[in-house]
Amino acid sequence: MKLGILINEGPYNHQASDSAYQFTKAALEKGHEIFRVFFYNDGVNNATRYSIPPQDDRNITQQWTELAEKHDLDLVVCVAAAQRRGIIDEGEQERNGKDGNNIAPGFRISGLGQLIEAGIQADRLVTFGD
Amino acid sequence: MSDIKKFLYLNRKAPYGTIYALESLEVVLIGAAFEQDVSLAFVDDGVYQLVKGQDTSEIGMKNFSPTYNALGDYDVNKLYVEKESLEARGLTEDDLMPLTYEDEDDDWAEKPSIRVVSSAELADIMDEQDVVLAF
Numbered sequence A: 001m002k003l004g005i006l007i008n009e010g011p012y013n014h015q016a017s018d019s020a021y022q023f024t025k026a027a028l029e030k031g032h033e034i035f036r037v038f039f040y041n042d043g044v045n046n047a048t049r050y051s052i053p054p055q056d057d058r059n060i061t062q063q064w065t066e067l068a069e070k071h072d073l074d075l076v077v078c079v080a081a082a083q084r085r086g087i088i089d090e091g092e093q094e095r096n097g098k099d100g101n102n103i104a105p106g107f108r109i110s111g112l113g114q115l116i117e118a119g120i121q122a123d124r125l126v127t128f129g130d
Numbered sequence B: 001m002s003d004i005k006k007f008l009y010l011n012r013k014a015p016y017g018t019i020y021a022l023e024s025l026e027v028v029l030i031g032a033a034f035e036q037d038v039s040l041a042f043v044d045d046g047v048y049q050l051v052k053g054q055d056t057s058e059i060g061m062k063n064f065s066p067t068y069n070a071l072g073d074y075d076v077n078k079l080y081v082e083k084e085s086l087e088a089r090g091l092t093e094d095d096l097m098p099l100t101y102e103d104e105d106d107d108w109a110e111k112p113s114i115r116v117v118s119s120a121e122l123a124d125i126m127d128e129q130d131v132v133l134a135f
Helices: A016-029 A042-049 A060-071 A079-085 A091-096 A113-121 B020-034 B045-052 B065-074 B082-086 B117-127
Strands: A001-005 A033-039 A077-078 A105-109 A122-130 B004-012 B037-042 B080-082 B100-101 B109-112 B115-118 B131-134
Touching: A001 A016, A001 A042, A001 A113, A001 B080, A016 A033, A016 A042, A016 A060, A016 A122, A033 A042, A033 A113, A042 A060, A042 A077, A042 A079, A060 A105, A077 A079, A079 A091, A079 B020, A091 A122, A091 B020, A113 B020, A113 B131, A122 B045, A122 B131, B004 B020, B004 B117, B020 B037, B020 B065, B037 B045, B037 B117, B045 B065, B045 B080, B045 B082, B065 B100, B080 B082, B080 B117, B082 B115
Parallel strands: A001 A033, A001 A122, A033 A077, A077 A105, B004 B037, B004 B131, B037 B080, B080 B115
Antiparallel strands: B100 B109
Protein backbone atom coordinates (compact mmCIF):
# COMPACT_ATOMS: atom_id res chain seq x y z
CA MET A 1 0.00 0.00 0.00
CA LYS A 2 1.11 3.54 -0.72
CA LEU A 3 0.97 5.65 2.45
CA GLY A 4 1.16 9.33 3.20
CA ILE A 5 2.12 10.40 6.72
CA LEU A 6 1.12 13.69 8.34
CA ILE A 7 2.75 14.81 11.60
CA ASN A 8 1.11 17.76 13.34
CA GLU A 9 2.86 17.95 16.70
CA GLY A 10 6.35 18.86 17.83
CA PRO A 11 8.96 16.41 19.15
CA TYR A 12 9.20 15.41 22.85
CA ASN A 13 6.24 17.60 23.80
CA HIS A 14 3.94 15.09 22.12
CA GLN A 15 4.21 11.46 21.09
CA ALA A 16 2.91 12.10 17.57
CA SER A 17 6.33 12.12 15.91
CA ASP A 18 7.50 9.02 17.84
CA SER A 19 4.36 7.12 16.87
CA ALA A 20 4.66 8.25 13.26
CA TYR A 21 8.29 7.12 13.21
CA GLN A 22 7.45 3.68 14.60
CA PHE A 23 4.52 3.38 12.20
CA THR A 24 6.58 4.44 9.18
CA LYS A 25 9.41 2.06 10.10
CA ALA A 26 6.98 -0.84 10.58
CA ALA A 27 5.18 -0.06 7.33
CA LEU A 28 8.48 -0.05 5.41
CA GLU A 29 9.52 -3.33 7.02
CA LYS A 30 6.21 -4.84 5.85
CA GLY A 31 6.98 -3.73 2.31
CA HIS A 32 4.64 -0.76 2.08
CA GLU A 33 5.60 2.36 0.19
CA ILE A 34 5.81 5.72 1.97
CA PHE A 35 4.85 8.35 -0.58
CA ARG A 36 5.77 11.25 1.66
CA VAL A 37 6.04 12.34 5.29
CA PHE A 38 4.62 15.83 5.75
CA PHE A 39 5.27 18.02 8.81
CA TYR A 40 2.69 20.65 9.71
CA ASN A 41 1.61 22.77 12.69
CA ASP A 42 4.21 22.36 15.46
CA GLY A 43 5.28 19.21 13.64
CA VAL A 44 7.71 21.38 11.68
CA ASN A 45 9.84 21.53 14.83
CA ASN A 46 10.83 17.93 14.16
CA ALA A 47 13.05 19.26 11.40
CA THR A 48 15.59 21.30 13.38
CA ARG A 49 19.11 19.94 13.54
CA TYR A 50 19.78 22.16 16.58
CA SER A 51 17.91 20.09 19.15
CA ILE A 52 20.10 18.45 21.80
CA PRO A 53 18.12 15.82 23.68
CA PRO A 54 19.75 14.12 26.70
CA GLN A 55 22.19 11.38 25.66
CA ASP A 56 20.14 8.59 27.24
CA ASP A 57 17.06 9.62 25.24
CA ARG A 58 16.15 9.15 21.58
CA ASN A 59 17.02 11.87 19.09
CA ILE A 60 13.79 12.19 17.14
CA THR A 61 15.12 14.38 14.34
CA GLN A 62 18.16 12.15 13.86
CA GLN A 63 15.91 9.09 13.73
CA TRP A 64 13.97 10.66 10.86
CA THR A 65 17.16 11.69 9.07
CA GLU A 66 18.54 8.15 9.29
CA LEU A 67 15.28 6.54 8.22
CA ALA A 68 15.08 8.95 5.27
CA GLU A 69 18.63 8.09 4.20
CA LYS A 70 18.02 4.37 4.48
CA HIS A 71 14.72 4.33 2.58
CA ASP A 72 15.02 7.46 0.44
CA LEU A 73 12.03 9.03 2.21
CA ASP A 74 10.59 12.39 1.18
CA LEU A 75 10.39 14.42 4.42
CA VAL A 76 8.59 17.67 3.66
CA VAL A 77 8.14 20.61 6.03
CA CYS A 78 5.39 23.17 5.35
CA VAL A 79 7.02 26.48 4.48
CA ALA A 80 4.37 28.73 6.05
CA ALA A 81 4.29 26.77 9.30
CA ALA A 82 8.11 26.58 9.31
CA GLN A 83 8.58 30.31 8.76
CA ARG A 84 6.33 31.10 11.72
CA ARG A 85 8.35 28.81 13.94
CA GLY A 86 11.86 29.60 12.75
CA ILE A 87 12.59 26.41 10.83
CA ILE A 88 14.76 27.60 7.96
CA ASP A 89 16.81 26.12 5.13
CA GLU A 90 19.49 27.85 3.09
CA GLY A 91 17.05 29.17 0.51
CA GLU A 92 14.74 30.65 3.14
CA GLN A 93 17.76 32.09 4.95
CA GLU A 94 18.83 33.97 1.85
CA ARG A 95 15.33 35.05 0.84
CA ASN A 96 14.53 36.41 4.29
CA GLY A 97 17.93 37.81 5.20
CA LYS A 98 18.46 35.56 8.21
CA ASP A 99 21.86 34.86 9.73
CA GLY A 100 21.61 31.10 9.68
CA ASN A 101 19.54 28.03 9.00
CA ASN A 102 18.67 24.97 11.02
CA ILE A 103 17.02 22.35 8.86
CA ALA A 104 18.24 18.83 9.45
CA PRO A 105 19.60 16.57 6.68
CA GLY A 106 16.91 14.61 4.86
CA PHE A 107 14.21 17.26 5.32
CA ARG A 108 13.11 19.78 2.71
CA ILE A 109 10.86 22.82 2.95
CA SER A 110 7.97 23.13 0.52
CA GLY A 111 4.34 24.19 0.26
CA LEU A 112 1.05 22.79 1.51
CA GLY A 113 0.33 21.54 -1.98
CA GLN A 114 2.70 18.69 -1.14
CA LEU A 115 0.29 17.59 1.59
CA ILE A 116 -2.72 17.72 -0.71
CA GLU A 117 -0.76 15.80 -3.33
CA ALA A 118 0.05 13.14 -0.73
CA GLY A 119 -3.68 12.89 0.03
CA ILE A 120 -4.43 12.43 -3.66
CA GLN A 121 -1.59 10.06 -4.56
CA ALA A 122 -1.48 7.83 -1.47
CA ASP A 123 -3.93 5.02 -0.79
CA ARG A 124 -4.15 6.24 2.80
CA LEU A 125 -3.10 9.45 4.50
CA VAL A 126 -2.36 8.70 8.15
CA THR A 127 -2.35 11.63 10.58
CA PHE A 128 -0.37 11.76 13.80
CA GLY A 129 -1.45 14.65 15.98
CA ASP A 130 -3.52 15.75 18.90
CA MET B 1 -4.56 15.41 -12.04
CA SER B 2 -7.51 13.37 -13.16
CA ASP B 3 -8.62 11.46 -10.07
CA ILE B 4 -10.86 13.43 -7.74
CA LYS B 5 -10.92 12.48 -4.10
CA LYS B 6 -13.21 13.50 -1.28
CA PHE B 7 -11.33 15.62 1.26
CA LEU B 8 -12.85 16.47 4.63
CA TYR B 9 -11.28 19.02 6.92
CA LEU B 10 -12.41 18.27 10.46
CA ASN B 11 -12.19 21.36 12.66
CA ARG B 12 -12.37 20.61 16.36
CA LYS B 13 -10.69 23.56 18.08
CA ALA B 14 -11.72 27.12 18.98
CA PRO B 15 -10.48 29.79 16.56
CA TYR B 16 -8.11 31.33 19.10
CA GLY B 17 -6.14 29.73 21.92
CA THR B 18 -4.32 27.41 19.54
CA ILE B 19 -3.24 27.81 15.93
CA TYR B 20 -5.10 24.75 14.62
CA ALA B 21 -8.12 26.62 13.21
CA LEU B 22 -6.00 29.15 11.33
CA GLU B 23 -3.58 26.58 9.95
CA SER B 24 -6.47 24.32 8.96
CA LEU B 25 -7.97 27.18 6.96
CA GLU B 26 -4.61 27.72 5.28
CA VAL B 27 -4.61 24.10 4.08
CA VAL B 28 -8.18 24.48 2.81
CA LEU B 29 -7.26 27.57 0.77
CA ILE B 30 -4.18 25.97 -0.77
CA GLY B 31 -6.01 22.69 -1.28
CA ALA B 32 -8.81 24.44 -3.18
CA ALA B 33 -6.45 24.86 -6.15
CA PHE B 34 -6.31 21.07 -6.56
CA GLU B 35 -9.97 20.81 -7.58
CA GLN B 36 -10.88 17.99 -5.27
CA ASP B 37 -14.28 17.38 -3.66
CA VAL B 38 -13.86 19.40 -0.46
CA SER B 39 -15.99 19.48 2.67
CA LEU B 40 -15.41 21.10 6.03
CA ALA B 41 -16.85 19.87 9.30
CA PHE B 42 -17.03 21.79 12.55
CA VAL B 43 -17.41 19.88 15.80
CA ASP B 44 -16.73 20.45 19.49
CA ASP B 45 -15.20 23.92 20.07
CA GLY B 46 -14.59 24.03 16.31
CA VAL B 47 -18.11 25.43 15.92
CA TYR B 48 -16.82 28.70 17.43
CA GLN B 49 -14.73 29.21 14.28
CA LEU B 50 -17.91 30.18 12.41
CA VAL B 51 -19.50 32.40 15.06
CA LYS B 52 -20.27 35.86 13.70
CA GLY B 53 -19.04 39.08 15.23
CA GLN B 54 -15.63 37.81 16.29
CA ASP B 55 -13.52 40.55 17.84
CA THR B 56 -9.87 39.89 18.63
CA SER B 57 -8.85 43.48 19.30
CA GLU B 58 -8.16 42.80 22.98
CA ILE B 59 -5.96 39.73 22.50
CA GLY B 60 -3.50 41.08 19.95
CA MET B 61 -4.27 38.40 17.41
CA LYS B 62 -5.49 38.70 13.85
CA ASN B 63 -9.21 38.12 13.36
CA PHE B 64 -9.14 35.70 10.45
CA SER B 65 -12.87 34.92 10.48
CA PRO B 66 -13.60 37.09 7.39
CA THR B 67 -11.58 34.57 5.39
CA TYR B 68 -14.39 32.02 5.74
CA ASN B 69 -16.48 34.34 3.55
CA ALA B 70 -14.07 33.72 0.69
CA LEU B 71 -14.48 29.94 0.74
CA GLY B 72 -17.49 30.07 -1.57
CA ASP B 73 -15.34 31.70 -4.26
CA TYR B 74 -12.94 28.77 -3.97
CA ASP B 75 -15.75 26.26 -4.60
CA VAL B 76 -15.60 25.24 -0.96
CA ASN B 77 -19.29 25.26 -0.16
CA LYS B 78 -20.02 22.23 2.00
CA LEU B 79 -19.57 23.34 5.58
CA TYR B 80 -21.14 20.86 8.00
CA VAL B 81 -21.71 22.01 11.57
CA GLU B 82 -22.56 19.41 14.15
CA LYS B 83 -25.89 20.13 15.80
CA GLU B 84 -24.97 18.55 19.13
CA SER B 85 -21.83 20.68 19.42
CA LEU B 86 -23.85 23.85 18.79
CA GLU B 87 -26.48 22.88 21.34
CA ALA B 88 -23.94 21.95 24.01
CA ARG B 89 -22.57 25.49 23.71
CA GLY B 90 -25.93 27.27 23.69
CA LEU B 91 -25.50 28.24 20.03
CA THR B 92 -27.87 28.09 17.08
CA GLU B 93 -27.36 28.54 13.36
CA ASP B 94 -28.35 32.20 13.81
CA ASP B 95 -25.14 32.75 15.79
CA LEU B 96 -23.02 31.68 12.80
CA MET B 97 -21.77 33.78 9.89
CA PRO B 98 -24.23 33.65 6.95
CA LEU B 99 -21.76 32.03 4.55
CA THR B 100 -22.94 31.58 0.98
CA TYR B 101 -21.78 30.48 -2.44
CA GLU B 102 -23.03 30.97 -5.98
CA ASP B 103 -24.30 27.74 -7.49
CA GLU B 104 -23.01 27.59 -11.07
CA ASP B 105 -25.41 24.71 -11.83
CA ASP B 106 -28.40 26.82 -10.79
CA ASP B 107 -27.92 30.12 -12.64
CA TRP B 108 -25.44 31.31 -10.00
CA ALA B 109 -28.13 31.43 -7.35
CA GLU B 110 -26.80 32.39 -3.93
CA LYS B 111 -27.09 29.49 -1.52
CA PRO B 112 -26.06 28.88 2.08
CA SER B 113 -22.78 26.99 2.54
CA ILE B 114 -23.45 25.97 6.13
CA ARG B 115 -25.49 22.89 6.86
CA VAL B 116 -26.28 21.89 10.43
CA VAL B 117 -26.19 18.11 10.71
CA SER B 118 -26.59 15.61 13.52
CA SER B 119 -23.63 13.69 14.81
CA ALA B 120 -25.04 10.54 13.16
CA GLU B 121 -25.32 12.34 9.80
CA LEU B 122 -21.80 13.65 10.19
CA ALA B 123 -20.56 10.13 10.87
CA ASP B 124 -22.04 9.06 7.53
CA ILE B 125 -20.42 12.02 5.78
CA MET B 126 -17.05 11.16 7.32
CA ASP B 127 -17.46 7.57 6.26
CA GLU B 128 -17.76 8.64 2.60
CA GLN B 129 -14.45 10.49 2.58
CA ASP B 130 -11.15 9.44 1.03
CA VAL B 131 -9.02 11.80 3.09
CA VAL B 132 -9.83 13.30 6.49
CA LEU B 133 -7.58 16.02 7.81
CA ALA B 134 -8.36 16.67 11.46
CA PHE B 135 -7.23 19.85 13.17
